[in-house]
Amino acid sequence: MSTQQARFNLHLPGLLEVLAGSLYSSPKVGLRELIQNAHDSCTRRQLEHPERFYRPKIEIFTSAGEETLTIRDNGQGLTAAEIRDYLATIGRSYTGQLKDELAFLNPEKAQELIGQFGFGFLSAFLVADQITLLTRSVKPDQPTLKWHSAGGEFYELTELEIDPPPPVGTTITLHVKAGFSFVFDPEILEETVQQFADFLPVPIYLNGGKKPVNLTRPPWEAADPAGETLRYIQRTFYEAAPLCVIPLHDQETPLGEDDSLHVPLQGFLFIPPSSTVSVHEYGDLNVYIRRMFICDQEKKLLPNWAKFVRGVIDCPYLQPTASRESLHQDEFFGRVRQAIEQQLGQALQHIAENNPNLWKAIIYGHANLITGWAVRDDHFFKQVANLMVFRTSRGDMTLPEYLKHSPAGFYFLTRHLGTLQEQLLAEGHDTPVIDASWFAIEPFLRKYVAWAQKEIQLVQMDGDISQLFRPEPNPAVFAPLLSFYQKQAIRAQLVQFKPTDVPALMVYPADAEARLETKKALDQNELPSPFVNFVSDFVQQTGGLNDEELKGTLYLNTACPLIQKLAQFPPPAASLEATLLLLYQVARLFSGRTLSPADAVQAFRHTTQALTHLTRPTQE
Amino acid sequence: MSIWNWIMNYRFQAYANKDPQRQKMVQLATFEALDLMETNPDQSLALLNEAQGIARQLQEEWWVMFCEHWKLQILMHRKKDYATAQKLAVQAAVEVLKPQYASFPQKSCLYEDLINVYLGIDPEGYAAEIESALAYMKETVTPEKECWQCLHSLYAEFPAVRERWDVAAEPTLRFLAESQEEEHHLMYAYSSMCELLLEQQNLSKIGEFAELGLKLAESNDKDYMVVEFLAWQGLSAYQAGQHPLAQKKISAAEQASQTLASVPTRATYKAICAYYQATGQFDKALQTRHQQWDKINGRGQLMGEFVCLREICTLLKQLGQPFEAEFELAEQTAHQMKKPQRFLAQLATLKDKDEG
Numbered sequence: 001m002s003t004q005q006a007r008f009n010l011h012l013p014g015l016l017e018v019l020a021g022s023l024y025s026s027p028k029v030g031l032r033e034l035i036q037n038a039h040d041s042c043t044r045r046q047l048e049h050p051e052r053f054y055r056p057k058i059e060i061f062t063s064a065g066e067e068t069l070t071i072r073d074n075g076q077g078l079t080a081a082e083i084r085d086y087l088a089t090i091g092r093s094y095t096g097q098l099k100d101e102l103a104f105l106n107p108e109k110a111q112e113l114i115g116q117f118g119f120g121f122l123s124a125f126l127v128a129d130q131i132t133l134l135t136r137s138v139k140p141d142q143p144t145l146k147w148h149s150a151g152g153e154f155y156e157l158t159e160l161e162i163d164p165p166p167p168v169g170t171t172i173t174l175h176v177k178a179g180f181s182f183v184f185d186p187e188i189l190e191e192t193v194q195q196f197a198d199f200l201p202v203p204i205y206l207n208g209g210k211k212p213v214n215l216t217r218p219p220w221e222a223a224d225p226a227g228e229t230l231r232y233i234q235r236t237f238y239e240a241a242p243l244c245v246i247p248l249h250d251q252e253t254p255l256g257e258d259d260s261l262h263v264p265l266q267g268f269l270f271i272p273p274s275s276t277v278s279v280h281e282y283g284d285l286n287v288y289i290r291r292m293f294i295c296d297q298e299k300k301l302l303p304n305w306a307k308f309v310r311g312v313i314d315c316p317y318l319q320p321t322a323s324r325e326s327l328h329q330d331e332f333f334g335r336v337r338q339a340i341e342q343q344l345g346q347a348l349q350h351i352a353e354n355n356p357n358l359w360k361a362i363i364y365g366h367a368n369l370i371t372g373w374a375v376r377d378d379h380f381f382k383q384v385a386n387l388m389v390f391r392t393s394r395g396d397m398t399l400p401e402y403l404k405h406s407p408a409g410f411y412f413l414t415r416h417l418g419t420l421q422e423q424l425l426a427e428g429h430d431t432p433v434i435d436a437s438w439f440a441i442e443p444f445l446r447k448y449v450a451w452a453q454k455e456i457q458l459v460q461m462d463g464d465i466s467q468l469f470r471p472e473p474n475p476a477v478f479a480p481l482l483s484f485y486q487k488q489a490i491r492a493q494l495v496q497f498k499p500t501d502v503p504a505l506m507v508y509p510a511d512a513e514a515r516l517e518t519k520k521a522l523d524q525n526e527l528p529s530p531f532v533n534f535v536s537d538f539v540q541q542t543g544g545l546n547d548e549e550l551k552g553t554l555y556l557n558t559a560c561p562l563i564q565k566l567a568q569f570p571p572p573a574a575s576l577e578a579t580l581l582l583l584y585q586v587a588r589l590f591s592g593r594t595l596s597p598a599d600a601v602q603a604f605r606h607t608t609q610a611l612t613h614l615t616r617p618t619q620e
Numbered sequence: 621m622s623i624w625n626w627i628m629n630y631r632f633q634a635y636a637n638k639d640p641q642r643q644k645m646v647q648l649a650t651f652e653a654l655d656l657m658e659t660n661p662d663q664s665l666a667l668l669n670e671a672q673g674i675a676r677q678l679q680e681e682w683w684v685m686f687c688e689h690w691k692l693q694i695l696m697h698r699k700k701d702y703a704t705a706q707k708l709a710v711q712a713a714v715e716v717l718k719p720q721y722a723s724f725p726q727k728s729c730l731y732e733d734l735i736n737v738y739l740g741i742d743p744e745g746y747a748a749e750i751e752s753a754l755a756y757m758k759e760t761v762t763p764e765k766e767c768w769q770c771l772h773s774l775y776a777e778f779p780a781v782r783e784r785w786d787v788a789a790e791p792t793l794r795f796l797a798e799s800q801e802e803e804h805h806l807m808y809a810y811s812s813m814c815e816l817l818l819e820q821q822n823l824s825k826i827g828e829f830a831e832l833g834l835k836l837a838e839s840n841d842k843d844y845m846v847v848e849f850l851a852w853q854g855l856s857a858y859q860a861g862q863h864p865l866a867q868k869k870i871s872a873a874e875q876a877s878q879t880l881a882s883v884p885t886r887a888t889y890k891a892i893c894a895y896y897q898a899t900g901q902f903d904k905a906l907q908t909r910h911q912q913w914d915k916i917n918g919r920g921q922l923m924g925e926f927v928c929l930r931e932i933c934t935l936l937k938q939l940g941q942p943f944e945a946e947f948e949l950a951e952q953t954a955h956q957m958k959k960p961q962r963f964l965a966q967l968a969t970l971k972d973k974d975e976g
Contacts, residue, residue, distance in 0.1 A: 372663050439666035514711045521714045530753035531713055534734055534746070538710045 029325065030126035031183065032196040034071050034172060035060075035204065036292065037121060041075025041170060042202045049076060049138045056202045060193065064184040067176050069127070073202075074169040077137040083147055083157060087121060087133075125151050127183060128174035134160075135170040198236075199291035199314070218291065218314060220247065220266055229268055236286070237310060242270040243361050246347040248313060251339035263339040269302075269311035269347075274365035283307035287327065288314040295326055301333070303341045305373035305380040308366035313340070345383065352387050363389045371440040375447060385448055390441070393423065394432035399448055405432050409457035410445045412436040421505060421591055422461045425468050428498030433461055466507055469495035472558040478567045481556060484580050491548055496559040503560040506587040508552040513593070515539075516550055552591070554584055578610035585610075623725045623766055626682075645674040649687050657690075658843050659881050661698040665691055682724050688712045689726055692733040698844070698882040702740040703920030709734040728767045731757060735774055742922050743781045745958025750778060763798075769805035772798045776812045781886075781923055785819040792816045807836035807845055814852045815887045818894060827856030844882040847873050851891035858895055870895050874908075883915045886924060893931065906935040926953045926963055933970055947971065 035058065042056030061070040078087065124131055133147040144162050149155040182188050186206070190213050193204055203212030215232070222228035225247070233239050246269040252260040272282065283306050284297040291314060302309055315336050319328040327333060352359045363370060363384075371388065374381040389396045394405070402410065412434040413422055426433035436442045442460075449456045459467070472478065472494035485492035497505075509515070521527050522536055556563055570576050585603045588595070595603065627650060634642035649671035656664040668687040675683035688708060695705040712730045721727055735753050738746045754775060761767050776795035779788035792812045799805035810833035817826045830852035837845035854869030870892060877884045889912040896905035909932045916924050929950035936943035950967055954960040 368666075372660070372666075439662055439669070511707075511711070514714070518710065518714045521717055526717045527713065528731070528756055530749060530756045531731065531734060533749045534738055534753075535710050535713060538706060542707075 028192050028196075030123040030128070031069075031192055032293070032324075033121065033123040034174075035193065035197050035200070038071055038073035038075060038170070038172075039197070039200050039202045041073050041077070043075075045074075045076035045138055045168075058202055058204045059208075060189070060204065060206050062184050062186075062189065062207060064181070067181075069174045069176055069183050070171060071174075072169065072171040074167060076139075077142070077168050077170055078133075078135045078145065079137045079139060079142050080145055080157065080159070082137070083135075083145065087147070124172070124174055127176055127180040129177045130175040132173045132175075133170060134166065134173075136166055136168050138168045194236075195296075196293045198293070199288055201291070218266065218288070218312075220268060229270075232312075233270055236312075237270075237272075239270070239272050241273060243273055243365060244351065244358060245270045246311075246344065248311075248340065248343055251342060253335050253338050253342070261335055263315070263317060263335050265313060265315050265336065265339055267311060267313035267315075269309050269340070269344055271309055271362055272365070273361070282310045284310055286312045287318065288312070289318050289320055290314070290316050292320075292324070294318070294320050294324060298327065300329065301327075301337050301340060303337070303344070303377075303380070305370075305377045306341075306344060307369045307373060308362070309344065349383065352383075359387060360389060363387065368438050368440070371438060371444050375440045375443045381444075381447060381451070385451060388444070391435040392432035393426060393435075397432070399445075402432060402434070403454075403456070408455070409459050410434060410449070411459045411461055412442065412445060413461045414442060415462050422465060424499065424502065425465055425497065425505075426461050428500075428502070429468065430498070436460075464510075465505075466495075466555070469497045469555060472496055478556065478558055478563070480570065481563070481567055481580065484577060485554060485584070488581075488584075490554055490584055491551065492554040492556060494558050495555050497555070497557055498559070500557065500559045500561065503557055503562045504583045504587040505555050505557070506552050506584075506591040506593075507555060508591065508593050509549055512550050512552070519547075519550075552588070552593070554587055556583075574613060578613040581606045582610040582614075623729075626725050627686075641674060641678060642680070645671050645678065645680065645683060648674070649683060649690070653687075653690065657694055657698060658841060661694045661881055664698075665694055668694075681718075681720050682726075685712060685716060685721065685724060685730065686726055688715075689729050689733060692730075692737075696733070696736055696740060699919075700740075700883040700916050700921060700924070701919045702737060703918075705733075706737050706741060706920060709737040728757065728761050728765070729770065732767055732770050732774060736777075739774065739777055739781055740921050740924065742957045743778065744923065744962065747782065747959075754778065769795075769799050769802055773805060773808055773812075776809070780812065780815060783927070785816070788816055788819070803836050804840060807833055807840060807842065810836070811845065811848060811852075811885070811887055814849075815890065818855070818890070823856060823859040826852050827860065830856055843876070844880050844884060844888075847876045847880060848885050848888040848891065850876065851888050851895070855891050855895045855898070858898055866895065877911075884912075886927075889928075902935050902938045906932065906939065909935060922953055922957050926950060926957070929953060930963070930966060930970070933967070937970065 038058045042058070045051075046054065046056065055074075057074055059072045061072070062068070063070075130148070130150045134144065135147070136142060136144045144160045144165050146158045146160050147155060148158075176183055183192075190206060193206065193213050194215075197204055197214045199216075199218045200214060201216050203216050204214045205211075206213050219225060219228035219232040226245070229245055229247075230242075233242055233245070248265050248267045248269065250265055251263045253263055255261050267285075267288075269285075283302050283304075284299050285301050286296045287294045287298045287301070301313070302311075313336075317332040317336055319330060319332065320326070321328060348362075351362070367389070370384060374384050374388070386398060386400050389398055390402070392402065397405075399410075409431075411426055411429065411431050413426070414436050415422075423433070434441065434445070436445065442458075445458060449458065461468070475482075475494050478494050482492055482494060518535060518539060522532065522539070525532075527535060558564065558567075566576060566579065571579070585607045588599075588603055627646070630642075631646045631650075633639075634646055648667050653664045653667035653671065656667065668691050672684050672687040675681070675687065689712070692705050692708055692712070695701045695708070709730070713734045715721070716724060716727050716730050731753070735750055735757070738750055743750060754771070757767075757771050757774075761771050772791070772795040775791040776788070779785070779791060792809075795805075796809040796813060799809040810829045813829045814826050814833070817823065817829070830849045834846060834849035834853065837843075837849055850869050850873035854866045854873060856866075857863075857869055858866035873888065873892060877888065889908055892908045893905040896902065896908065909928055913925075913928050913932065916928060929946055933943045933946050933950060936946065947967065947970070951964065954963040954967065957963065
């Protein structure tokens with residue numbers, strides 16, 4: 001038996017298609033890879049051939065007419081051997097190799113190098129159908145070389161004789177594919193360069209501009225980090241005035257009982273003034289690794305509850321995926337997340353304790369998000385439970401402040417502001433009422449009651465409001481009034497409630513209108529027959545449809561002086577009847593429930609008749 | 621007019637007319653609310669309520685009902701709150717009878733929601749009604765409509781929730797065939813296939829569908845379906861003799877289910893329990909059923925509650941532990957259904973064997 005060893009055969013065009021077409025999410029990534037290669041070339045020159053007066057730089061030129069994009073660096077260039085061994089060998093990276101070699105000798109410099117996997121160069125074929133590279137190595141006696149590829153299996157390498165030879169470095173010219181002309185738009189190009197290379201130390205110039213378009217350092221390394229960070233937030237996040245900025249720093253995170261892990265961390269978090277719509281979630285970070293942009297809107301590095309926070313971080317512990325557009329969610333990812341959560345938690349605690357106005361602004365600006373997430377996260381809930389500010393009928397207050405007004409219970413409305421009738425009853429109770437129209441507020445209040453371990457009652461004012469009525473102890477006194485309403489087929493009850501200025505309120509069962517419509521649909525056979533049982537069974541299960549009940553119940557307030565006067569010192573019968581009808585119709589209209597046109601006509605007719613009677617001239 | 625054409629046209633008009641109220645309504649009801657369905661269903665519901673408030677002010681009745689449909693979807697499929705869903709679905713079915721909804725493109729969806737609600741609540745008790753309602757829908761919905769696949773998913777779900785595996789194969793395969801062009805439904809069809817294969821004891825095939833389903837669940841960001849397919853993969857790996865991989869997949873499903881914003885699917889619990897039962901870890905299967913019970917108890921899903929309690933009783937019995945309280949509760953739950961006979965008989969068998 002004989003064994004043969006054989007090489008894999010690579011079909012380069014197919015591989016290019018897979019790598020360039022499937023690995024990266026956007027053609028812009030091609031530009032990022034080329035800029036980062038240029039940056040690495042400059043860094044390698046500083047490392048391997050240090051020169052006192054060397055000033056690294058990258059220049060980018062575009063020519064819409066020739067459909068070319070050119071990236072020129074004054075890095076260390078390439079020799080023919082390096083082109084063959086690295087540029088033309090997929091999966092082998094000069095920079096990656098150098099980084100490994102330097103990891104022990106010069107770890108700081110090693111960290112400045114970006115390249116890793118050895119196929120980033122291929123991503124240029126995302127936007128280009130042809131690539132030409134002109135290079136001269138910094139190494140002595142090296143010729144000028146021209147490399148050309150159209151993405152096929154073969155490339156051309158030519159030694160050029162140019163006198164005088166071009167400066168050391170590499171110039172890559174891309175012949176841009178049709179459909180990728182966005183690179184010729186100066187604004188898009190500038191934004192793209194800034195997005196990918198803002199923090200890279202090598203200055204990048206566009207189309208002969210005198211000022212670099214990238215910052216060349218992160219704002220936290222500037223002489224005035226606070227001011228520079230604010231300017232950066234304005235420029236990058238379009239946020240003119242964040243409520244606060246929280247600088248991040250290295251952090252020890254616990255590892256078991258006696259050990260800890262040092263997490264190197266730089267960057268900042270900030271809190272925008274408000275969520276752009278009432279519920280817009282942030283909770284995202286722009287992530288850099290050793291100044292290299294990885295991704296924006298990374299949502300898993302911040303704790304779930306921190307949806308009102310944004311920021312920028314740079315952490316060498318994070319591991320990019322092969323496309324370098326996202327992160328491996330490994331153990332270090334979890335550690336970094338832990339470090340950020342710890343620092344954010346401490347900062348918010350500090351603000352809450354030492355800067356109440358700022359805390360109030362944060363709570364106001366992001367109230368919906370904060371209550372929503374506090375309900376789901378016990379730890380976060382404890383941090384904000386006593387600090388959250390709620391809108392009430394007596395102004396904004398925290399729950400401890402509220403309990404000073406109403407120690408026995410939280411009174412709340414789940415409909416925004418509630419109906420006027422509900423608000424009136426609340427005010428009559430002489431307690432502030434919490435606006436709980438946001439879905440999370442009621443669960444927040446319930447959680448608070450459990451957490452505070454106090455006897456606090458929860459009273460929903462827009463549920464069954466009859467819970468706020470007390471029975472009349474001496475109903476016989478008011479029997480004639482009830483008797484009148486019974487004759488008119490109006491359901492009425494005698495109760496006492498506050499405010500006593502209100503003589504009567506009309507109360508309907510929940511969903512009265514919907515239930516009436518359901519009844520009509522069943523009575524008139526409007527539903528498709530297979531669905532009738534579904535609906536009728538539901539109606540039966542929920543207590544049936546009592547016509548009388550659905551018309552509502554008039555609650556006469558026997559604590560009201562007018563009602564007492566009508567019962568004890570009744571006016572002439574006609575005036576009494578007119579007054580009672582008027583009270584009924586006013587209560588109906590005041591209830592805020594939908595009236596049918598026929599109901600409304602009847603209500604106005606009764607009202608007009610009653611007023612006509614009451615205002616008729618006296619016969620003296 | 622298709623639903624999404626209607627939405628896109630409406631949105632375009634709102635922007636063309638520079639109408640901020642309508643823009644905000646559409647933004648909230650579609651992009652904002654639907655984006656949050658997986659990660660924060662409560663907030664998603666709140667957004668739909670907010671959008672409905674605007675729609676009512678603007679008298680945009682179709683939009684009120686559009687939001688209602690999605691609220692129902694969240695209540696049924698993310699929160700498993702059938703009690704609240706039943707009320708909304710009944711009201712919606714009555715509301716769309718009004719003339720202004722005559723050509724409302726989502727009218728069929730609301731009727732399908734009502735069927736779906738009863739599939740969740742008491743599919744056995746309402747079997748005849750569900751059957752005729754499905755037949756009615758089949759007459760009114762045509763294959764080019766979006767709800768065609770939804771209808772077939774209901775056909776597949778009908779025998780599955782009733783545990784009528786003898787008649788489940790045809791509608792499940794039909795659902796699979798009808799969903800080939802539509803990723804979202806295809807993912808659910810794969811889930812139905814996994815459950816059917818488990819019941820048919822054809823476990824070697826589950827892995828194939830679980831893998832396909834997992835890919836779709838991941839690419840569609842359906843975290844709760846990712847959890848389900850991981851569980852199916854675990855079960856399938858165990859059957860293939862890949863025990864460490866099986867354990868890893870089941871652990872991953874269990875861990876992920878802890879952080880899910882949605883209530884895991886019925887099939888998730890079923891797959892995890894099947895794994896634990898196959899490995900003889902009855903205590904863990906019991907623990908899983910208890911977790912399920914905590915999630916579904918008191919939310920109107922009578923059939924789901926009964927099945928969960930019946931399985932708890934079975935597991936307690938296998939573990940040699942008393943189960944009187946659970947048995948009593950299962951009986952009570954069965955009696956709340958319209959046709960409890962079959963389920964009471966199942967319980968009686970359990971008791972008989974116990975006494976035997």
